[in-house]
Amino acid sequence: MRAISGLWRWRRNPLRRGTDLAEAWAGLLALLLILVVAPVIGSGTGGAAQRALQQSVREQQDSRRLVTATVIRRMERSPLDADPEAASGREVRSRVVAGWTAPDGTAHRGTVMAALQTPHRGDHFRMWTDLHGRAAARPLDSATATTHAVLAGTGAALLTAGLVECARRLAVWRMVRRRYARWDQAWERAGPDWGRTGTGS
Secondary structure, three states: OHHHHHHHHHOOOOOOOHHHHHHHHHHHHHHHHHHHHHHHHHHHHHHHHHHHHHHHHHHHHHHEEEEEEEEEEEOOOOOOEEOOOOOOOOOEEEEEEEEEEOOOOOEEEEEEEEOOOOOOOOOEEEEEEEOOOOEOOOOOOHHHHHHHHHHHHHHHHHHHHHHHHHHHHHHHHHHHHHHHHHHHHHHHHHHHHOOOOOOOO
């Protein structure tokens, strides 16, 4: 509705000021930038993020392995945690001291998070390690990487649109300030004659 109501700025009208036309051009330029440039920037950002994240997916999947660990003992007063990297985000884990064999055959022992609600000595669970047997986070999966890339592209497009709109508002604000300044100057020039019409002076 604002765009439709602003069409009068384009029509020839004795009441139309130069700043009115400038504001209309600023609005049209901002609209074109939002409709054309913002999606291009969003697509480019999303594509770059997708390539980088999928490369990380491949590297992590090549450098991490699932191994079977054995609970040695549960850590005392260890609160149950939800695994933030699990698919559902609700996988309950407990902090335990465990032992495991690395992909290179070496034995390891350490404090890790086990996907067990009530772990007991001798319980087995699966955990991720690097190729040298050090505990590692779950590798990034392709679907999650794609989701992050889409969010990055969407965020870039929205940020671009927001910056364009802020620039338009700033330009219009400066034009309005100049208009008011000219009005003040015109009133100052008319001030000495104000109220004297018809007095014969």
